Amino acid sequence: MTTEVPNEGGAYGDLIAACEARGAKMFYENEGHSVGGAWVIRLADGKILIVESNGRGFPSLDKCYTPDPNIRVHNHYSHYKRPLIPEAVDKLLSGQGIPRKARRSRQSY
Numbered sequence: 001m002t003t004e005v006p007n008e009g010g011a012y013g014d015l016i017a018a019c020e021a022r023g024a025k026m027f028y029e030n031e032g033h034s035v036g037g038a039w040v041i042r043l044a045d046g047k048i049l050i051v052e053s054n055g056r057g058f059p060s061l062d063k064c065y066t067p068d069p070n071i072r073v074h075n076h077y078s079h080y081k082r083p084l085i086p087e088a089v090d091k092l093l094s095g096q097g098i099p100r101k102a103r104r105s106r107q108s109y
Contacts, residue, residue: 033053
């Protein structure tokens with residue numbers, strides 16, 4: 001059993017809204033995944049993308065935001081800022097923006 005956790009904006013509020021604007025639903029699950037949980041994206045066509053944590057965060061999601069120019073190495077969500085990068089969101093939703101080791105997919109949910 002997995003538990004869907006409401007995000008209420010949080011670190012990825014803009015990304016959740018961008019997914020919804022493209023007909024997808026994005027939510028966090030804290031059970032049934034590797035350490036750190038996973039973000040689940042249900043696409044409009046029914047395909048499911050699962051972005052698992054690397055144990056410290058979700059780099060695939062962070063890269064949808066603009067890197068902070070004042071930080072040399074970007075390895076945490078706080079090292080990115082608004083606005084979203086539209087091309088990166090499209091890449092994420094195509095599955096190309098998720099490294100194979102952080103990605104799982106399934107047809108139903």
